[in-house]
Amino acid sequence: MPAPCMSVCWSLQLVLFLLQLLGQRKVLADCGCNDANRGGHSESTSHHGAAFKYSREANEPESSKKTTQAQVYDQMVLLPSGVFSMGTNEPAIPQDGESPARRVNLDSFYMDIYEVSNKEFAKFVKATGHVTEAEKFGDSFVFEGLISEDVKSNIHQAVAAAPWWLPVKGANWRHPEGPDSNISDRMDHPVLHVSWNDASAFCKWAGKRLPTEAEWEYACRGGLENRLFPWGNKLQPKGEHLANVWQGEFPTQNTGEDGYVQTSPVTAFSANGYGLYNMVGNAWEWTSDWWNTHHTADETTNPKGPSSGKDKVKKGGSYMCHKSYCYRYRCAARSQNTPDSSASNLGFRCAASAV
Ligand SMILES: [Ca+2]
């Protein structure tokens, strides 16, 4: 699958380089399904660390959380310990570091059954007063096809390498497509426009943590070995849609044949072998690992990724992914964003250690 990407990627990378020279916002220039990163905000480097360090949730006394063990493990499944093949020796997008396949041993752990929904995130915000980074920055990236003409007319900055991503003032988790949108009829959809820092804060508040990339991929595979998708190798077995991705021509035409042109409820489609929903498609999901594209083929146990880095790993692809542009709705696929980035197709779910 890399062939159709290569010329586009090369062009995007050239444009990216020119953009960086111009000091403008940066996007990760691979095959187009990745989100715009924050980078042009001069305050971004010091912003998120300090913002989190002094945020209410970071300083909240443990005793005030009133979280019981039963609440922590509500809506989670306990995955068995095991060994699996992480990554693939047949990478569709080699530059993402999908290969090599390597044996990974994992301890048993809990995984959220669903992506974190707007409803769940609203509880967190109500309890802690958490203000997301998109709200602090005052904007977030939104897919152009979802923005009203009114909002669009006020945007004068675009990202040349990925023109379908527009920085929209007032876009945040409560207003996913900008100020004139809301989530009142989407409370059971995945929360969007949450940065890695926001996602980490939520999981900590819930008595959980973000999954490692290895845990996420193990969970995605649902007990199957070396399959592309959580259910097997065929995207639509017997014609059935099993995930929320893009049908039609990206980025101009989304037929919504799977039932959704945007996000779906977190409960939509079928669960995988571990009882987990929407591991691929719907919203991208943050993991705790720093991004790196070089992996040892050695067998490892409970890997946690590099000790430091610039970007965090996200997994699973989103409703915006199409095979022609972003064939990343596979368990081995991966992409990355800076920890303070947010966008209209990026969410998360939490994990928890079993002991
Ligand atoms: Ca769809």
Ligand SMILES: [Ca+2]
């Ligand atoms: Ca997902």
